[in-house]
Amino acid sequence: MASQAVLDQETFETFRNWRLNRAQYAKEWKQRTGGRVMGYFCTYAPEELMYAAGILPVRILGSHEVQDVTEPHIFAMFCPFCRDCLAQGLKGRFDYLDGIMIAQSCLHIRQTFTSWQKHIPIDYSYYLPMPHHVQSRRATPFLTKELEVFKDSLEKWLGKTIDERAIDDAIEVYNRNRRLLWRVYELRKGDRPPLTGEEAMEVVLSSQMVDKQDHNAALEGLLAQLSKREPARPTGTRLMILGSENDDMEFIRMVESFDATFVIDDHCTGTRYFWNDVELDGNRLHNIADRYVKRVPCPTKDWPERTRVRHVLELAEAYGVQGAIVIQQKFCDPHELDIPALTRALNNAGIKTLFLEFDVTVPIGQFKVRVEAFLEMLQEDDLF
């Protein structure tokens, strides 16, 4: 019988391999299916529509390596994430992409898209004007029309039509993935979550890189294993992490090397990516549009009412959060605007926060000192 340690390693190996070898996966997928791969920049991209066209949508992320190739293209005071993403393109690490697309969210990542369009040869590119004012009742009809235009564009590029049936199937595959991820996250609500924040991040990040059908099969297997998994370490302080994009595995690992576990996140690479389903009711493009309009918003779109604050508080309560680490990509204005409101709301709810500013590489030593002091403060609170 395999030891617990071996089991632990194997449980997440599939997801880890996908994340680490994403290029190889995409190339093999193309060979296997004859389909095309589309890189997208922001989670407002309507993946269902692309998947229905036989395309594999993959999210473009950075590498967390220092680089010197983006200076001519992106202003230095744009966020490090958008520069890191462009660097990957300029260095040829996404040479397997057939197309790129973006759904409007913030100017910084749009600059990455525009520079990519201009300087990296690519067969197809598409800018989808995702509305900003998602709280308007006109947002869903607007996006529905835009999805029709996008669908036409994809059909022209591929030389085929995307039929209703394919859209239905794509929605089902995507909704299934969301529900499975949601079930994995549900397990983290327990007193002793069977997976760490690092492991959860491995699972959710890989979902943005591979075919959802492959991911769904792996998730089914994972759920079966997790139901009988005994966590190898004590849970310690229950933490939430929130902010913009975050795929910084090293940081998560560092925090969890102490007596603490991340039990929930609010990142566009995490819960915001999969939290909401497409609800089926009548016109499919309308249903897809409605999902993206009503999903947990990015701060670029969360106004005039700040709905995300309420959502974050609900998550914190449901997952028994004791402290929150609020991170921000340096120079990310939309999140900068949200952070004071979020911090105040969390503090008022009795949840202390630690703010950290992320760059392409994080100063792990400096952050370690802050994290330890934060945990010490929270653990001292527990004693009284």
Add this chain to the structure above:
Amino acid sequence: MISAGIDIGAKTVKTVLLEDGKILGKGLVPAGLDTVASTKQTLKRALAAAGLTVEKVEGFMATGTGRKSCPFTDAEITEVGAAAKGINHVLESCRAVIDVGAEEGRAVRCDAKGKVIDFAFNEKCAAGAGTFAEGMARALEIPLEELGPLSLKARQAVPMNAQCAVFAESEVVTLIHNKTPREDIARAVLDAIASRIISMVRKVGFEKDVALIGGMALNPGFVESMKRGLEMDVHVPEDPEYIGALGAALAAAEQTT
């Protein structure tokens, strides 16, 4: 019981020996490259000052950047926790303690029991730390100890934009070329460090009493800059650079009893 608090900082190692809340002996040596050796030496000094042998020490606690490399104990407390405990022991009315050492500035809000309520660190900026003062003293060709007293003789406030230690140094060079009096430059440098630190203090919030600890608290010019910037009195305890070690010694005593 006798406990020892050891603060392994970026530039110096400090030890405090404590019995029933009373300091028996202290020791300070430069950290150097071999922190284990300098930590041993600082304990030796503190023991000698107290007239004790190491066997009498019943509990150890390490703090500071290098706390993980303490040869005497694995028990540790963060700089933040140690500063709050230490200052509470010498100034119970303190609600905000500002710790400016060689490589880092920190602000800690604490309650009447010395418990940490919130804290902030200076963000990746050398211009808000003691080493910057050292570099600027070098640029002015004076020993570090003279920078503070010299600045007190300043007759005008010269604005300096110290967002970055490297650019700040070039600003100092410009001031030197413009024949700005040295005392005014000295004050400009200390005002700039204080300004960086105060913006961090404002972020975490503060109320009376405010205390300043760490090596920079020994610089009278810097203390004046802080008072001016905060527009309130700033308490400097006796031996401000030992407060972290004192906090660690207190934590060691709590742990053992």
